[in-house]
Structures are given as structure tokens and as C-alpha cells.
Amino acid sequence: MRKRKRKLAVALTVGIAVIILLLAAITATTGYREFTAVLERQYNDTAYEIAETALTYLNPDKFEEYLKTGQTDSDYERIQARLDALVVSGSCNFIYVAKIDDSDYMTTTYIYDAVNPATGFDRYELGFRQQDMDPQYMEELKHILDTGGKAEKYLYSYSESGAHTTAGLAVKDSHGNIVAVLGVEKAMTVLENARSAYVRHVALIAAIVTVAAFTVYFLWLNHMLIRPVAEITMEAKRFADNSDKPAEILTALNNPYEIGVLAVSVQKMEFDIKKYIENLTLVTAEKERIGAELDVAADIQKSMLPCIFPAFPEREEADIYATMKPAKEVGGDFYDFFMVDEGHLAIVMADVSGKGVPAALFMVIGKTLIKDHTRPGRNLGEVFTEVNKLLCESNSEGLFITAFEGVLDLVTGEFRYVNAGHEMPFIQRAEGSFEVYEISPGFVLAGLEDMRYEEGSLILQEGDKLFQYTDGVTEATNHRNELFGRERLKAALNRGRDKSICDILETVKESIDAFAGTAPQFDDITMLCMEFKSRMPENNHKNGAQLTVAATVQNMERVADFVDGQLEAMGCAKEVRIPIAIAVDELFANIAFYAYRTDTGSVIIRVERQGTPLRAVVTFIDTGIPYNPLDRKDPDTGLTVEERGIGGLGIYIVKKSMDNVTYEYKDGQNILKIEKRIECEYGRQETEPEGMD
Amino acid sequence: MGTRGLEIIREKKGRRYALRLVGRLDTSTAPQLQRIVEEELSDITSLELDLEKTDYISSAGLRVLLLAAKKMNRTGDMTVKNVKREVQEVFTITGFDKILKIE
Numbered sequence: 064m065r066k067r068k069r070k071l072a073v074a075l076t077v078g079i080a081v082i083i084l085l086l087a088a089i090t091a092t093t094g095y096r097e098f099t100a101v102l103e104r105q106y107n108d109t110a111y112e113i114a115e116t117a118l119t120y121l122n123p124d125k126f127e128e129y130l131k132t133g134q135t136d137s138d139y140e141r142i143q144a145r146l147d148a149l150v151v152s153g154s155c156n157f158i159y160v161a162k163i164d165d166s167d168y169m170t171t172t173y174i175y176d177a178v179n180p181a182t183g184f185d186r187y188e189l190g191f192r193q194q195d196m197d198p199q200y201m202e203e204l205k206h207i208l209d210t211g212g213k214a215e216k217y218l219y220s221y222s223e224s225g226a227h228t229t230a231g232l233a234v235k236d237s238h239g240n241i242v243a244v245l246g247v248e249k250a251m252t253v254l255e256n257a258r259s260a261y262v263r264h265v266a267l268i269a270a271i272v273t274v275a276a277f278t279v280y281f282l283w284l285n286h287m288l289i290r291p292v293a294e295i296t297m298e299a300k301r302f303a304d305n306s307d308k309p310a311e312i313l314t315a316l317n318n319p320y321e322i323g324v325l326a327v328s329v330q331k332m333e334f335d336i337k338k339y340i341e342n343l344t345l346v347t348a349e350k351e352r353i354g355a356e357l358d359v360a361a362d363i364q365k366s367m368l369p370c371i372f373p374a375f376p377e378r379e380e381a382d383i384y385a386t387m388k389p390a391k392e393v394g395g396d397f398y399d400f401f402m403v404d405e406g407h408l409a410i411v412m413a414d415v416s417g418k419g420v421p422a423a424l425f426m427v428i429g430k431t432l433i434k435d436h437t438r439p440g441r442n443l444g445e446v447f448t449e450v451n452k453l454l455c456e457s458n459s460e461g462l463f464i465t466a467f468e469g470v471l472d473l474v475t476g477e478f479r480y481v482n483a484g485h486e487m488p489f490i491q492r493a494e495g496s497f498e499v500y501e502i503s504p505g506f507v508l509a510g511l512e513d514m515r516y517e518e519g520s521l522i523l524q525e526g527d528k529l530f531q532y533t534d535g536v537t538e539a540t541n542h543r544n545e546l547f548g549r550e551r552l553k554a555a556l557n558r559g560r561d562k563s564i565c566d567i568l569e570t571v572k573e574s575i576d577a578f579a580g581t582a583p584q585f586d587d588i589t590m591l592c593m594e595f596k597s598r599m600p601e602n603n604h605k606n607g608a609q610l611t612v613a614a615t616v617q618n619m620e621r622v623a624d625f626v627d628g629q630l631e632a633m634g635c636a637k638e639v640r641i642p643i644a645i646a647v648d649e650l651f652a653n654i655a656f657y658a659y660r661t662d663t664g665s666v667i668i669r670v671e672r673q674g675t676p677l678r679a680v681v682t683f684i685d686t687g688i689p690y691n692p693l694d695r696k697d698p699d700t701g702l703t704v705e706e707r708g709i710g711g712l713g714i715y716i717v718k719k720s721m722d723n724v725t726y727e728y729k730d731g732q733n734i735l736k737i738e739k740r741i742e743c744e745y746g747r748q749e750t751e752p753e754g755m756d
Numbered sequence: 757m758g759t760r761g762l763e764i765i766r767e768k769k770g771r772r773y774a775l776r777l778v779g780r781l782d783t784s785t786a787p788q789l790q791r792i793v794e795e796e797l798s799d800i801t802s803l804e805l806d807l808e809k810t811d812y813i814s815s816a817g818l819r820v821l822l823l824a825a826k827k828m829n830r831t832g833d834m835t836v837k838n839v840k841r842e843v844q845e846v847f848t849i850t851g852f853d854k855i856l857k858i859e
Contacts, residue, residue: 616783616784619782619783619784620761620784623782623784637842638842641811641812641842642842642845644780644782644811644812645782645812645813645814645846648782648783648814648816649783649814649815651783652783652814652816698850699851700849700850700851700854701851701854702851702855703855704822704825704826704829704855705826705829707822707851707855709815709818709819709822712815712818712819712850713814713815713816715815715849715850716814716815716846716849716850719849720845720846720849
């Protein structure tokens with residue numbers, strides 16, 4: 064339940080009313096008291112003046128005799144009459160003279176007693192004795208009798224006979240002895256009336272002033288404090304509940320006090336909050352957009368890694384499996400594998416330094432460059448040398464890549480590799496255990512522009528496995544900040560060594576997970592395992608074979624030998640082999656010299672035996688600049704020695720010596736095909752009539 | 757095809773120079789002959805090329821032969837002998853049979 068809010072207006076009103084009333088009460092009480100005291104003194108003084116007057120009438124020397132005899136005389140009667148007159152003229156209740164028994168100060172024996180007839184009391188006769196002295200007068204009486212002076216305090220009381228004051232004086236005889244006390248009791252009738260009138264007036268005035276002051280003050284308070292506070296409160300509440308457009312009402316308050324400052328501040332705060340919220344909304348939207356784009360980027364990056372397994376279901380020679388468990392942030396690990404050509408499988412494992420978008424972008428560049436430059440027959444050292452050079456050109460952020468690339472010749476089992484600062488692979492030989500294959504690490508890619516990389520090679524036998532990974536594996540940490548390390552990796556690999564490559568990676572992964580526990584993963588964990596299952600038959604093509612070599616003149620002999628070897632194996636006669644050898648020389652030389660200009664590329668040379676009539680078909684495929692040699696104008700063969708140039712002779716020889724020459728440009732490839740009918744050494748084909756073509 | 761590359765057997769008698777080309781005269785081997793043609797023919801009046809053991813000649817080889825022929829045209833003469841069928845075919849196709857003196 065919400066606590067009920069109290070209203071400031073009510074609290075202030077009640078508070079002010081209480082204070083004003085309290086002030087009025089205090090003022091009235093004080094006034095009342097002062098008023099009473101003054102009047103009482105006035106009355107008392109009057110009573111004493113009457114007492115002094117009465118004292119002069121008395122003949123104290125006769126008191127003893129009067130009391131002793133109980134007889135009055137004319138002198139006594141005269142004094143009594145004067146006192147009776149004085150009690151009336153002085154508006155007193157009583158004037159009496161009495162002897163006080165100084166043993167108890169209580170017993171009084173009256174000598175004179177003048178009573179104002181208005182009181183309705185009877186006079187006490189001479190010698191009347193009674194113990195009627197008010198006990199509160201005792202001390203005063205004692206004081207009067209002892210010192211002969213007046214009472215120190217005003218004596219007055221409020222009895223049933225009304226408020227009165229009493230003056231007391233000692234009566235001395237001619238010898239100065241105190242013989243009696245003279246008392247004058249004067250009613251304070253005026254005081255009574257004046258006092259009630261005073262109370263009435265004060266009450267009325269206080270009420271009027273209170274109401275008026277309260278009203279004025281409340282109106283002022285309401286205008287200056289209560290209403291503005293209420294408005295500020297309401298506005299603040301409205302804004303808090305529903306922070307839409309700030310209202311202008313607060314600046315309209317125009318309050319000269321602190322409230323005005325508060326109002327302006329609240330108003331400004333509302334505008335600021337509004338602006339801030341709008342800003343925040345924009346920033347948040349932008350952040351979300353960037354986040355969404357980063358997710359898309361991460362997906363694109365992820366989709367750049369081949370992730371369909373088995374990778375090459377149609378290939379029996381090798382199997383490959385790879386996983387990447389990315390860390391929270393986009394990272395720069397990557398692996399790759401692809402067929403360089405029919406008979407070569409390439410694997411790449413790399414790690415870009417750093418994390419986040421820069422690393423991811425650099426990874427994309429690195430991966431693309433490596434794959435692009437890995438061409439059939441190309442030296443991997445050259446590939447990395449060139450990739451490194453290109454990466455250095457586009458590396459403004461000082462990033463670098465550790466990378467390992469290997470190409471497995473599925474025919475021979477030769478595994479050529481190049482290492483740029485990357486981890487060393489593990490190799491499992493057939494039935495043996497996984498062991499680190501020590502290779503020189505080389506320098507990282509994108510580090511130094513003129514770095515040269517060397518290719519190394521090893522031979523894999525059927526059944527051998529190769530495992531490659533990134534440092535996310537060995538540098539996985541547990542809660543005690545220990546690293547997973549190469550030894551644990553080796554142990555995990557060997558636990559799973561008899562399993563399929565997929566399960567081997569799974570075993571390693573489980574081992575890392577068990578080791579790391581709930582410790583956070585800082586780096587991508589990337590692994591790849593390749594198994595060389597069986598050799599590819601050398602002559603994989605039905606009735607044919609192919610060779611992929613770099614397009615350099617140095618490979619001329621290799622190509623010539625390959626083609627001739629294949630033709631010989633097909634049982635082609637010398638008459639066929641020599642023209643083809645010449646044609647191969649011409650065409651390969653052309654490609655080597657011109658197809659890739661200054662760049663190096665590769666050429667695929669395919670030798671096949673086809674159809675009826677049986678023909679030897681040699682195909683050259685290169686990815687150099689598009690060029691159709693058949694467009695070339697035939698040379699004039701009728702010129703003299705001096706007139707002859709040498710251009711175009713080669714292709715002319717090919718055209719003339721082959722049965723069919725075709726060219727096409729397709730998918731970025733120059734495909735040149737030469738065909739020559741096979742005249743078998745065994746002579747069978749020779750008997751076939753020519754007209755069968 | 758037996759012999760790889762090209763072997764050139766030289767026989768010099770005064771201003772007569774006899775070269776026996778053994779193997780194939782193609783892109784890879786033509787530079788060998790070209791060097792001889794460029795460097796050793798200055799005082800020769802008669803050049804004899806024996807192609808008996810030459811398996812084939814490609815256009816790169818023809819280029820060197822043409823170079824030699826042009827050179828010898830000015831200082832003397834050049835003869836080609838013992839041309840095999842495969843080589844003869846190339847000469848025929850290219851018209852070299854008409855510009856070379858073939859015995």
C-alpha cells in the first residue's frame with residue numbers, strides 16, 4: 064500500500080493557526096496577570112492609606128483598659144463612629160483593630176470592628192475573641208507584630224465574599240509598644256469587573272487579529288509557497304509518470320523566492336532529461352543497429368569457414384574435419400581447406416593477432432589471399448611470400464597473422480607446408496601416437512614486407528593423420544590460471560587416436576571443456592584434423608591423366624615427359640607422339656611466356672584418349688589473360704630467308720600437324736584442346752578407313 | 757623418347773663448321789644452339805647441320821635455324837642434312853624446306 068501523502072497546505076495552515084493562537088493565549092495571560100497585579104497593588108495601597116488614616120483615630124493606650132473592663136466610653140464610641148464612617152467612605156468591607164495572641168498568632172480579640180453595612184455582616188463586639196485568622200496571614204502577622212511595619216506581601220484573597228485585599232498595620236501605644244493590629248479589608252469589586260472585561264476584550268481582539276492575520280498570511284503563503292510547490296510537485300509527478308514534452312507552466316510561475324529558482328531548475332531539468340532521453344534513444348538505436356550488423360558480420364565471417372562435413376564425400380583419399388568455438392568477441396581465427404586441383408588438398412590454419420572487427424576484417428583478407436594464391440603446382444613458400452607482401456601493404460593497424468598452410472598430394476602422399484609463426488602440427492603415423500612434428504616456425508605474416516618463406520615437405524602414408532590448431536587450444540585456462548598446454552593436448556589426442564577424426568576433435572574439445580570448467584573462454588578454439596586414407600591412383604581420369612605445374616619454362620621438360628609418358632602408355636606410335644610433343648612445346652611455351660605476364664600461375668595439362676576414331680586429346684588449361692592463339696594470322700611460308708619473320712610459326716605448326724585444335728574461354732580459364740588420331744603401334748587402327756571421321 | 761634435351765656435337769675444320777644435333781630442338785634446348793649461332797659463326801663460311809639424330813624441331817628451333825640461315829647467307833652457306841621424317845614434316849608445313857638447303 065502506498066503511504067498516504069500529507070498535504071503541505073494543511074500542515075502549514077494548522078501550524079500557523081496553532082502558533083498564532085498560542086501567541087494570543089500567551090499575550091492574554093501575561094496581560095491578564097500584569098493587569099491583576101497592578102490593580103491589586105493599587106487596591107492594597109488604597110487599603111493602606113485608609114489604614115493609615117484609621118490609625119490616627121485610635122487611642123491605643125486605652126485598649127488594655129477596654130479589654131480588661133469590657134466597658135466602652137464616649138471616646139470609644141466616637142472612634143467607633145469615625146471608623147464606621149471611614150469604612151463606608153473608604154469603600155472597605157471591614158476596618159478592625161484586634162489584639163493578636165502572640166502565642167499562636169491565631170487567636171484574635173477584637174477591640175474595634177467597623178463593618179460596611181453593604182456586606183451584610185454583623186460587627187464583632189469589644190472583647191469578641193475567636194480563632195478565625197486565616198493561616199496564610201500568620202507569617203505576615205508575625206512580621207507586623209515583630210517589626211511594627213507593614214506586611215511585606217499584599218494580602219488579598221478571593222473568598223466567597225468576593226475578591227478583597229487586606230492592609231495590616233501594627234498599632235503602637237504611646238510607649239511604642241505594639242498593642243494591636245489594625246486591619247482594613249477592601250473589596251476589589253472594580254478589579255473583578257475590569258478583569259472579566261479585559262478578558263473579553265483581549266479574547267475578541269485576539270480572535271479578530273488571529274483570523275485576519277491568519278487569512279492574510281495564508282493567502283500570501285498560498286500564493287507564494289503552497290500553490291507553487293503544488294504545481295512543481297504536480298508537474299514533476301506528471302513528468303515522472305509520463306516523460307513526454309516538458310510543460311512551460313513552471314517558468315510562468317515567476318516566484319521571487321527560492322521556489323522560483325526551484326521551478327526554473329525543475330523545468331530545465333525536465334528539458335535536459337527530455338533531451339537526454341532522446342539522445343539516449345538515438346544512441347541505443349544506433350548501438351542496436353551496430354550490434355545487429357556485427358552479428359551479421361560474425362555470421363558472414365563464420366560462413367566463410369567451410370563447415371559442411373564430410374567435406375569431400377566423393378573423395379576416398381582423404382577426410383578432413385574442423386571446428387571453431389568462437390570466443391565471445393569476434394576473433395580472427397580461421398581455418399580453411401580446399402582442393403587445389405584434382406589431386407591436391409590444401410589446409411590452412413591461422414590466427415590473426417588481436418580481436419574484434421579489425422582482426423575479423425584482416426582475417427577475411429588473409430584467408431582470401433591465401434586461398435587465391437594457392438594455385439596448382441605453386442611453391443607454398445612463394446605463396447606466403449606474396450601473401451605477406453600484399454598483407455603488409457594493407458596493414459595500417461599493425462596486425463599480423465600466424466598461419467600454417469599445407470598441401471597434400473593425394474597421389475604421392477607428399478605434404479608440402481609452409482609455416483608463418485604458427486603452432487607446429489601433430490602427426491599420427493598409422494598405428495602410432497600423435498607426436499609434435501617439429502618444423503621451423505618462420506616469421507608471422509604481415510610483419511615484415513620483404514620476408515621470404517620456405518616450403519618444407521614430408522611424406523604421409525596411408526592412415527596417417529595430421530592435427531593442426533590455434534593457440535586458443537593450448538592457452539585455454541582454468542580457474543587457477545593454468546594453461547591447457549601442449550602436453551594435455553597431446554594426451555587428449557592420444558586418448559582419441561583410434562577414433563574417427565571427428566571424434567578425435569570431439570575428445571580434445573571435451574578435454575578442454577573439462578579442464579577449463581566454468582572459466583571464461585578468452586580466445587577462439589580452432590582445430591582441424593586431416594586423415595590421408597588412401598592414395599589416389601596416378602591415372603585418376605578415365606583413359607587419361609593430368610598434371611598441374613607452374614607456368615614456367617623450367618617446367619617444359621617435365622610437361623613434355625608427362626605428355627609423352629602418357630601417350631606412350633596409351634600405346635601411341637612415334638608418328639603421333641612427335642607432332643604432339645612439338646605442339647605441347649609450342650603451346651606450353653606460349654602460356655609460360657605470355658599467359659601470366661609477370662605473375663606466376665599454373666597450367667593444367669590433361670592427356671586423354673577419346674572416342675571413335677580413337678584420338679589422343681591434350682588439353683591446356685590456364686587462368687591467365689584471355690588469349691585465343693587460333694586468331695593469329697598464319698605466316699606467309701613462301702618468303703625467302705631474308706624476308707621471313709618468326710612470329711606465329713608455332714601455332715601454325717600446331718594447326719597443321721594436329722587433326723583438330725579448339726579454343727574456348729570459360730569460367731576465367733583459357734582452355735586449348737588439341738586432338739590427333741592415334742595410329743596404334745599394333746597397326747589395328749591403321750587399317751581403319753579415313754572416311755570414318 | 758630416349759634422349760632428354762639436346763646434345764650438340766661440334767666439328768670445326770678451318771672455316772667449315774659441322775654440328776650434329778642429338779635430341780630435340782625445342783623451347784628448352786634452342787638457346788644452346790642459339791648461343792653457338794651468335795658467338796661462333798663469325799669466321800665460318802660453311803655451316804653444316806646434321807639432323808640425323810634430331811627427334812623433332814619446334815618453332816623455337818626453327819627460329820634459331822632461321823637466325824643461322826640469315827647469318828650464313830651473308831658470309832657463306834648453310835646446309836642441313838639427314839633430315840628425319842618428323843622434322844621434314846615441320847619444314848614442309850612451315851615452308852622451311854624452301855628456304856633451307858637440305859641435302
